[in-house]
Amino acid sequence: MNSTPIQFLVTLEEANLIFKALGKLPFADVYALIGKLNEQANNQLAPQEEMEEE
Numbered sequence: 001m002n003s004t005p006i007q008f009l010v011t012l013e014e015a016n017l018i019f020k021a022l023g024k025l026p027f028a029d030v031y032a033l034i035g036k037l038n039e040q041a042n043n044q045l046a047p048q049e050e051m052e053e054e
Helices: 012-022 027-053
Strands: none
Touching: 012 027
């Protein structure tokens, strides 16, 4: 498998749809990917949420 990283630019709504679709697959096959995507999403959304609180 090629391990070259790539980036996707999607809306929050599209990201949620991706998570929903992944949730329909066997957990053992996708749990690591879901964790990785979730971590990246949280890192991007945290600064935005902090700005909204100020």
